[in-house]
Amino acid sequence: MVEDDELKAWFFREVFPLEAALTRFIRRNWRNESDVADLRQDIYTKVYTAAQQQLPLQARAFLFTTARNHLINTAKRAKIVSFDLVADLEASFPEAMSADLDRQLTARDELRRVQAGLERLPSRCRQVMTLRRVEGLSTKEVAAHLNISVSTVEQQMVHGLRALTDYMMGGQGRIRRSPPKTSVAKSESRS
Amino acid sequence: MSARNEIEDTAAYWLSRRADGLSSEEQARLDAWLDASAEHKTVFWRLEFVWEKTGRLVALRGPDSLTEVIMEAPPPATPRRVLTHWVAGLAAALAVVVLSSTALLWPQPAQYATDTGERRLVALSDGSRVELNTETRLRAAMSPDSREAWLDKGEAYFDVAHDASRPFTVHMGDRTVRVLGTRFSVRRDGDKVQVLVAEGRVRLSGSKVDPASRPVVLVRGDVATGLGASVLQSRTSDQRVDDQLAWRRGLLVFDQITLADAAVEFNRYNQTQLKVLDSQTAAIRIGGSFEAANVEAFVRLLQSAYGLEIDRDGEIVKISE
Numbered sequence: 440m441v442e443d444d445e446l447k448a449w450f451f452r453e454v455f456p457l458e459a460a461l462t463r464f465i466r467r468n469w470r471n472e473s474d475v476a477d478l479r480q481d482i483y484t485k486v487y488t489a490a491q492q493q494l495p496l497q498a499r500a501f502l503f504t505t506a507r508n509h510l511i512n513t514a515k516r517a518k519i520v521s522f523d524l525v526a527d528l529e530a531s532f533p534e535a536m537s538a539d540l541d542r543q544l545t546a547r548d549e550l551r552r553v554q555a556g557l558e559r560l561p562s563r564c565r566q567v568m569t570l571r572r573v574e575g576l577s578t579k580e581v582a583a584h585l586n587i588s589v590s591t592v593e594q595q596m597v598h599g600l601r602a603l604t605d606y607m608m609g610g611q612g613r614i615r616r617s618p619p620k621t622s623v624a625k626s627e628s629r630s
Numbered sequence: 631m632s633a634r635n636e637i638e639d640t641a642a643y644w645l646s647r648r649a650d651g652l653s654s655e656e657q658a659r660l661d662a663w664l665d666a667s668a669e670h671k672t673v674f675w676r677l678e679f680v681w682e683k684t685g686r687l688v689a690l691r692g693p694d695s696l697t698e699v700i701m702e703a704p705p706p707a708t709p710r711r712v713l714t715h716w717v718a719g720l721a722a723a724l725a726v727v728v729l730s731s732t733a734l735l736w737p738q739p740a741q742y743a744t745d746t747g748e749r750r751l752v753a754l755s756d757g758s759r760v761e762l763n764t765e766t767r768l769r770a771a772m773s774p775d776s777r778e779a780w781l782d783k784g785e786a787y788f789d790v791a792h793d794a795s796r797p798f799t800v801h802m803g804d805r806t807v808r809v810l811g812t813r814f815s816v817r818r819d820g821d822k823v824q825v826l827v828a829e830g831r832v833r834l835s836g837s838k839v840d841p842a843s844r845p846v847v848l849v850r851g852d853v854a855t856g857l858g859a860s861v862l863q864s865r866t867s868d869q870r871v872d873d874q875l876a877w878r879r880g881l882l883v884f885d886q887i888t889l890a891d892a893a894v895e896f897n898r899y900n901q902t903q904l905k906v907l908d909s910q911t912a913a914i915r916i917g918g919s920f921e922a923a924n925v926e927a928f929v930r931l932l933q934s935a936y937g938l939e940i941d942r943d944g945e946i947v948k949i950s951e
Contacts, residue, residue, distance in 0.1 A: 447675050455679045477632050483672040491668075553684050572684040575831060575847040577650045596646035597639055604680040 441491055453498030454486065459609030461506060468510055478513065482506045549607075556606035560599055567595040568603070634673070641674040645681050651829065651850035657868055739769035739780065747899045747923050749880065757791035758798065763817075763877050764899045764922075785817040787828075787878055805856055806835045814848075815875060823856040826866075826874055836861060882920045889914040889932075889949070900925045907950040911938060 461482070465475050486505050495501035557565050563585075570581045571592075578596070582589045606612025644660050652660060664671050744750050744762045752760045755772045762768060766784025771777075777798040779788075790798045792811025800807040800816055802823045807816060812830025816823065825834055827848045834854050835845040846863055848854055851871055855862045866874075873883035882895050890912035893904035899922040906912040914936060920928050929947055932938045941948040 443671070450672070450675050451679050455676060458676075477634050480634050480669065480673065483676070484667075484669045487668045487672050549683055557684075568684070571646070571649070572681075575849070577831070578646065579650075593643060593646060597642040600642040600645065600677055600681060601638055603684065604677050607680045607683060608676075 441494055445494070446487065446490055449490065449494055449498070450483075450487075454483070454502060455608070457499060457502055461502060462609055464503065464506060465510065478509065481513075482509050485509060552607055553603070556603045556612050559606060559612045560602060564595045564599045564602075567592055568599040571596060634669075637670060637673045638677070641670065641677050644674065645677055649681075649849060652868070654868055739771040739778075742766075742768045742770070744784070746901060749877075756793065756796070756798075759789045761787040761789075761878055763787075781816055781818050783818055785815065785877070787813070787815040787875060789813050808833045808835065821858065825852075825854045825856075826871065827852050828871055828875060834861065876919065877922060880922055882922045884916050884918060884920070886915045886917045888912060889916055892916045892928075893949070896920075896922070896925050896928060899923055902926075902945050902947060904929070905946055905948050907948055911949060911951050914938075 458479070462475065462479060465478050465482075466472065469475060469478060482502070482505055486502060489495070489501075489505065557568060560568065566585065567581055570576045570584060571578070576584065578589055578592050582592045585592075602612050640663065644663070647656070648660065664674060742750065742752050742760075742762060744764060744766045747764055748762075749764070750762045752762065752768070752770075754760065754770055754777075756777050758777070760768065760770070760779070763785035766786055767782040768779060768784075768786055769782065770779040775796060777790075777793070777796050778801065779799070780801045788798075788800065788809075790809050790811050790813070794810055798809050798811075802816060802818045803821055805823050807814070807825055809830065809832045812832055813828040814830075814832050815826045815828065817826075818824075825832065825848060827850050829850055831850075832848050833845050834848060834856070836856070846854060846861060848863070851865050851868065853864050853866050853874075855864075870885070873885060876883040882892075882899075884892055884895075890906050893906050897903050902925050904925065925947075929940055929949075932949060933940050939950045941950070
């Protein structure tokens with residue numbers, strides 16, 4: 440059993456940096472764009488569970504094999520499997536496995552990207568994120584400084600962090616607001 | 631709308647909350663949530679991965695940014711450092727004149743010290759409290775517009791009274807820690823410096839000789855270890871923070887550290903000095919909590935529980951397999 444600390448370090452070092460490539464791979468092989476983020480999360484969960492037994496030596500190969508299998512299984516379950524899909528998957532697989540596809544970001548690139556991601560946020564959200572993460576203020580201090588409530592700061596942090604994560608991982612960095620809590624049925628694509 | 635969205639919201643909420651410091655009850659709730667499913671954990675990690683990257687933006691902070699304004703006091707009218715260096719370079723006769731004038735400008739710092747195994751609580755005139763651990767030397771100077779302390783050696787826990795107009799600065803060699811009001815401990819061993827934040831936020835500035843070194847802002851649970859020009863920053867759990875501060879209750883808490891390291895810890899507190907003779911014995915892992923002053927009990931434990939050979943030579947206790 441691999442300890443969580445070790446697993447987490449492995450995800451940070453080997454898996455998350457591949458997210459842009461993984462997302463492209465899923466998008467190319469799945470019709471329904473709105474399933475992409477869910478599929479990706481399913482794949483992470485499966486990778487986590489498998490890696491708990493033993494850390495894979497080849498993270499990239501392991502991640503994309505898991506991704507391919509998951510797409511095929513999900514398609515089968517949804518009864519949308521076609522020869523096209525499997526053929527496409529096989530065709531795009533070697534390409535996804537090639538490391539040249541995603542340029543590793545240098546620390547400087549990464550900083551620029553964080554900055555660019557912050558600049559895309561709505562102004563209040565950006566202000567909160569900047570005070571919190573750049574200036575190092577606490578939630579209470581940010582609330583006092585901007586004269587807004589603590590829960591507003593917390594809400595903006597949730598939106599901001601999610602949007603920034605999306606952007607940093609190769610997405611558009613748009614804010615997605617969750618609708619008010621209702622019982623949410625799991626989408627078809629989930630296992 | 632998927633369940634993932636809700637999970638991401640929850641994860642982002644916790645990440646943001648955690649940066650402010652969680653109570654042990656909240657930490658337990660977060661841990662339970664994380665352990666509930668592999669999905670929670672991976673969603674949380676993914677956001678944390680980016681959260682950590684945003685922290686690096688601190689490096690881009692301009693000199694006139696908000697934090698500087700809050701945390702930096704206006705520079706003193708006469709730079710003390712220049713004066714001190716100047717004094718060092720002057721002939722003794724001249725120095726006397728200069729020293730007496732500096733003494734007029736700045737009150738002589740009060741000195742506090744502890745012996746081996748001693749702990750001492752010091753109440754400063756600004757309302758701050760400092761606990762000194764064994765073999766520690768501290769000087770402190772409180773004035774109407776500044777609060778300064780110098781840790782010459784040893785370990786101290788600061789509970790700094792909040793005063794936004796007077797930042798509290800602790801000097802450790804050429805490193806400084808600057809705060810408004812918070813709780814933290816510092817340990818100094820030669821030019822090795824360790825800062826542990828128990829509450830609030832502190833700012834650790836690098837050595838002055840290296841202009842490239844940037845100050846780091848530490849929050850609850852952060853540990854920074856500085857040696858030479860480098861600073862290693864890491865996070866630790868609330869439990870570990872408590873363990874590291876156990877000396878305030880006269881305890882040493884070891885989490886599977888080597889016997890060699892445990893011996894070094896005990897030796898800080900006692901005249902009796904433990905000496906581990908061979909590398910195999912030195913590598914034995916020790917866990918548990920011990921009275922720092924009761925080295926005899928620890929030695930008996932090594933003898934009975936670990937079956938180690940104990941050989942006494944005056945105040946030296948030799949340990950081997």
